[in-house]
Structure formats: C-alpha cells, structure tokens
Amino acid sequence: MSTLLEMSGVSVSFDGFKAINNLSFQIGEPEMRAIIGPNGAGKTTFMDIITGKTRPDEGRVIFGEKSISLLKMSESHIARAGIGRKFQKPTVFEAQTVRENLAMALKNPRGPFDVLLYRKSAKGGARIEEIASEVGLTEHLTRPAGELSHGQKQWLEIGMLLAQEPRLLLVDEPAAGMTPSEREHTTDLLVRLAEKHAVVVVEHDMEFVRRLNCKVTVLHEGSVLAEGSLDHVTNNKDVIDVYLGR
Amino acid sequence: MTSVTENMVSQGGGARKSFIAQNPSVLWFLLALALFTLGVTVLSEATGSGVISTSFVKTLGKTLCLCLVAICMDVVWGYCGILSLGHMAFFGIGGYAIGQWLMYARTEIIVTQSLSAAAIPPTDQEVVDAIGTQIFGVVGSSEFPMIWAFSDSLFLQLLMVIAVPGLLALVFGWLAFRSRVTGVYLSILTQAMTLALSLYLFQNDSGLRGNNGLSGLQNIPGFEETSQATLSIVFFWAAALALGLGYVLFAWVTSGKMGSVVRGIRDDEARVRFLGYHVESFKLFVFTITAVVAGIAGALYYPQAGIINPAEIAPIASIYLAVWVAIGGRGRLYGAVIGAAFVSLLSSWFTGGSAPDINLGFYVVKWTDWWLVLLGFSFVAVTLFAPKGIGGLFDLIMIKRTPDRQGDYGPSEGAKRAEEGSVDVEDVK
Numbered sequence A: 001m002s003t004l005l006e007m008s009g010v011s012v013s014f015d016g017f018k019a020i021n022n023l024s025f026q027i028g029e030p031e032m033r034a035i036i037g038p039n040g041a042g043k044t045t046f047m048d049i050i051t052g053k054t055r056p057d058e059g060r061v062i063f064g065e066k067s068i069s070l071l072k073m074s075e076s077h078i079a080r081a082g083i084g085r086k087f088q089k090p091t092v093f094e095a096q097t098v099r100e101n102l103a104m105a106l107k108n109p110r111g112p113f114d115v116l117l118y119r120k121s122a123k124g125g126a127r128i129e130e131i132a133s134e135v136g137l138t139e140h141l142t143r144p145a146g147e148l149s150h151g152q153k154q155w156l157e158i159g160m161l162l163a164q165e166p167r168l169l170l171v172d173e174p175a176a177g178m179t180p181s182e183r184e185h186t187t188d189l190l191v192r193l194a195e196k197h198a199v200v201v202v203e204h205d206m207e208f209v210r211r212l213n214c215k216v217t218v219l220h221e222g223s224v225l226a227e228g229s230l231d232h233v234t235n236n237k238d239v240i241d242v243y244l245g246r
Numbered sequence B: 001m002t003s004v005t006e007n008m009v010s011q012g013g014g015a016r017k018s019f020i021a022q023n024p025s026v027l028w029f030l031l032a033l034a035l036f037t038l039g040v041t042v043l044s045e046a047t048g049s050g051v052i053s054t055s056f057v058k059t060l061g062k063t064l065c066l067c068l069v070a071i072c073m074d075v076v077w078g079y080c081g082i083l084s085l086g087h088m089a090f091f092g093i094g095g096y097a098i099g100q101w102l103m104y105a106r107t108e109i110i111v112t113q114s115l116s117a118a119a120i121p122p123t124d125q126e127v128v129d130a131i132g133t134q135i136f137g138v139v140g141s142s143e144f145p146m147i148w149a150f151s152d153s154l155f156l157q158l159l160m161v162i163a164v165p166g167l168l169a170l171v172f173g174w175l176a177f178r179s180r181v182t183g184v185y186l187s188i189l190t191q192a193m194t195l196a197l198s199l200y201l202f203q204n205d206s207g208l209r210g211n212n213g214l215s216g217l218q219n220i221p222g223f224e225e226t227s228q229a230t231l232s233i234v235f236f237w238a239a240a241l242a243l244g245l246g247y248v249l250f251a252w253v254t255s256g257k258m259g260s261v262v263r264g265i266r267d268d269e270a271r272v273r274f275l276g277y278h279v280e281s282f283k284l285f286v287f288t289i290t291a292v293v294a295g296i297a298g299a300l301y302y303p304q305a306g307i308i309n310p311a312e313i314a315p316i317a318s319i320y321l322a323v324w325v326a327i328g329g330r331g332r333l334y335g336a337v338i339g340a341a342f343v344s345l346l347s348s349w350f351t352g353g354s355a356p357d358i359n360l361g362f363y364v365v366k367w368t369d370w371w372l373v374l375l376g377f378s379f380v381a382v383t384l385f386a387p388k389g390i391g392g393l394f395d396l397i398m399i400k401r402t403p404d405r406q407g408d409y410g411p412s413e414g415a416k417r418a419e420e421g422s423v424d425v426e427d428v429k
C-alpha cells in the first residue's frame, strides 16, 4: 500500500472561525478509511479542501506518485486527476434522466470538443447498465433524477462516483435516507471498492462504520482527535468526552 | 463488480439511436420551415402569384433571421444558463461587416460609371478617393479608416462576419468566465459590452459613419438589373436555409452528451466541475459559437433591412431578444423561433400603425404608443404564470410533462405555498 493522498498542517478559517485546525491526514491505495466526528467537526470541509472547493489558509495537500499539489489545481482538474466525490446532500442533475446523469459521469475525455464529438458506444452503454444494476436503478434509467426518492438519489450519486472510476473516493454520509438493507448493500459496495481504491467515508452511524471494518479517524474542532481501529477510538477517553459520551 | 452479460451489451447498443430519431422535433421543424418557404415562394411577386408584397417578403425574411438569433439566445440562456444581454451586438457586427462590402462595392460601381464619362480615364487612386468622398461625406471626411481595409473584398468581409463576433465573444467570454462572473453581474457586463459598442459606433470618427450607419444595403452590387422582388425572395430563401442549418446545428449541440453537460452547467455548474468538466471552456464554446451564428444572422438581416445604424446595437435590442425567447419558451429551440416570430411580427403590426386604435371614450389607445407597455405586461405575465412560454403549449398537446424546474424558471416553489411553515420539516431540508 503506497500513500495516495497526504495532507499536512492544513488550516482553514471562515471569518476568523477555525473550521480546520492544523490537520494532517494520509491515505494509501488501496485503503478504506472512516471519518467520524460530531456535527461541525469539519468533515465536509476536509473534503472541500481536497476537491478544491475550499482553499486552505496554510498547509500542503499532495496527491499521487508524482506528489502533485492539489492546492493550485481547479476543481475540474482535481476531478480529472482521479478524485471523485459524493456530496452529503445528494446533488444530481434533477432535470436529466438517470441514464444522462450516469453518462455524464462516465470516464471519458472531458474537453468541449471531445464531448461534442462523443459517440454513444456499446461499451459505454453496457457500463451504464452495469452500474445501474449495481446501484439498483436499472428500472429507473429513463426517469428524470428529480423523481427519485432521497435514497435513490444517494444511490445515483454513488453510481456517478463509480462511473468516474476515480482513484480516491470521498463519500460523505452515504447511508442517510437508506433502509437497513440498503445500508448493508452500501457497505458491501464500499468494501469491495476499497480492495482496489482509496475510499474515505464520512458517517455518523456507528453500525455502518463497524461493518466497514477499517481504520477510523476521529475529527474534532478541525483536527484529528484519535486514529485507529473502531474499538481503539471508541475506548479513547477524549473521544468519549467529546462525541460518544454526549 | 457484476459481470457484463451479453444481454447488457445489446441493450447498450440499442441506446445508440440516430440523431433524428432522438430529436424528432428537428424533423418537424424542418418540415414546417420548408412548407412555409414554399408557401411564401408561390405567393411572392417574383416567383408566384404576388399575393404577398415584396416588402412583406422582406419582413418575413428578416423575421427568419431574428428567429435564428433567438435560437442562439436560447442556447446561451435557456440551455447554458448564461443570461447574455449582448447578443444583438454580434448580430449588428455581422450586419456592419457585410454592409461595408455592400456599400463599398456599390459606390465603386456608381463612381466608376460617373468618372468614365470624363475625357481622361481616372487613376485607381482617383476612384478610391471618389468612393471615400461618397461614403464618408456625411461625416465630413473622405479618408478610408482602417476598418475599411478589406471592404473591397466580399470574401474577406464575409470572413469578418464570422471572425469579428467570434473573436469578440472569445475575448469577452474568456475574461468573464475565467473570473467566474455569473448571474446578474454577467448580464450587466454583456449590457455594458453592447452599450460601449453602440456608443463607440455613434461617434463620427468611429469610421463607420457614426449615427448615419450604413445605408443602401438592399442594393446588391452586380445585381443592379435584378428587381427588389427577386432579391427579396432570394434573401428569404437564404434566411430560411440559414435558419434550418442553424436549427440542426444547435439541436446537435444541445442534444447528446454535450447537451447534457450544457444543461448541467445551467442547473448546477459546481457539480459539473466536480465531475471533471472545465465549465469555463464549455461556456466559452457556447458563447462563441452562438455569437458567430448571430453574426451570420445579422449579415443576412441587414441587406433586407437596407440600413444599419448604431441604434440597432443599443442595449435594449438584446433585452428584446431575451423577452422573445422567454415568451416563446426557454430551453427548447422551437420555442425561441416561435417567440421571435410571434413577437417581432406582432410588434411590426402594432408599431406599423396597422393595428386599429381602441377608443375608450375618455382615452384613445394608440398602439404605436402602447405596444411596448403591452409587451412589458406580457413578459411579466409569462414569467409569472407560464414560465414555459408559448412552447409550453406543445407539452399540453403531446401530454408529455417535462419536469418543472425551480428557481430561475419562474416563481420558486416556496412562493406557491399557502403560508409560511405549512410544510413538513422533511421538505424543507
């Protein structure tokens, strides 16, 4: 396992409020990592920094074998470099069909002329079918995404993430709005993905995290409070104080 | 992950339908346009019974050009979400570019004729000087400004019809999109662009004859013997052809994956970025290609109008364009065509004095004065009560419901609630 992403000494403040405070983080490839922490701990902001949505005030974020710095790259460039994201609030293109959503995410050249001259291929179509069956949306391919239920939108966004074939997957609260069996399916899917990719999962549900069976990082007030196995961190006194004890 | 079965492969292949099969409206539109063109042809003075006067053929030909620029506006605004209030500038530039050649070449013919009577044949320089005096006399000059360098070449001026709007849009768009100016600020910038251009052209030393503009454009050099009746129907055909080609081009751009990305940018550009698309390049592409086609539409319009002056590029022109598209129905190409045709024809009917005045007893409603008020009210009414515009009627006919979009597409859902706080917390989230 080699290091894929390394973040060190990163700080971000919003109007003087330190949302991320001297945070350091590393993930290898392949690896599964769960991030837990109370509301406002900075979990989503952490993902915003990696994906280029938020610029940190200080610190380094480097990615890949060539150790490229993500801080100078635009959002789209970062995405093309191989970092995919599922948002906390499912964000899909509601006016477009499930198939169109997936097709847009499909890993293909992204330039305007590439897209303009793109021809639908049997291979691409098959890939969409494959992903749709993976996320249980085969029957809904022709429906506008806006008609889907909250849970189905979550699935669609996971499907879009799969379609991008990223090296690093940032998954923010994937199980919200899902039934228990869907949650189980999600964990299975994530565990399988983590066999080849780097996967970071933010989740509040401890049962969900337990099933991921991976190293856990606890964030609190923008920095790492504890790191290790789930049992290790849940027995940590600081963690109990700030998070679990409440 | 699950293995790919044979069945799936064949299903995937089935998704690959022809362009026309996926966009049946293109065929219907082309059919309607062809029938319309045929109808006008058999009724015109030059090629048919003469029921339609030459001036009305010109009006219809001009309307087709307006429909073409409305399609451009729809692609930029309705599909890509960029409310450009400057696209008529590109239309005007196209008109000026072709107008320069038309004026130069025609004046050259007149000058050569009048000088040929002289005892000594005139030198080339004398001819050019005489053309300069003829064209720039109105602004107290006889020198050819730099902008007229290519005016003696039809080919180069035609190139400018495409190149000048294209380059202006490219530079302007690059500056604006790169710094991620969006929404109202971008609209204001585009207004500033068209305002600056028209103010510049209003100056006598702009080199394009100030507020006189370019005139006599209906006289096509080399076709002095051809009647206006014939010229009008030829330009009408050209405009119809351009509209048909433009429709197909933009139907292609807005369908398939490109259409998907472009509409995605309209609805949530940040999300498109996180999928790895460089949103700015896509916007620049859409902005520039529509500017080029707008320039072509202008180059076909002004020879039919006969005159172009800087007032044509005034900010209000681009606002009207947005109104047409809104009334016709954004986000569908035929909606833009319907809006432009309907409103501009209605406008010329009302302002041309053909509409009967309404006598209210205490006040006489003169449509020449009140038409703009009516148009303003219609715009407000459409925005509030029929955000899909006239094109939305087709949904009723087809009984195909397109999903209602919120936000910039008419009133937001919140405004329709009976009272604040009457919804579930779940919905608010």
Ligand SMILES: Nc1ncnc2c1ncn2[C@@H]1O[C@H](COP(=O)(O)OP(=O)(O)OP(=O)(O)O)[C@@H](O)[C@H]1O
Residues within 6 Å of the ligand: A014, A019, A037, A038, A039, A040, A041, A042, A043, A044, A045, A046, A088
């Ligand atoms: N753009 C912003 N402007 C100002 N404050 C922000 C911004 N983004 C995040 N914050 C603040 O930073 C802190 C961390 O937010 P963040 O969304 O990262 O928390 P989180 O760990 O994802 O919480 P949750 O579990 O609720 O999703 C919060 O206090 C939030 O209010």
Ligand SMILES: [Mg+2]
Residues within 6 Å of the ligand: A043, A044, A045, A088, A172
């Ligand atoms: Mg969060």
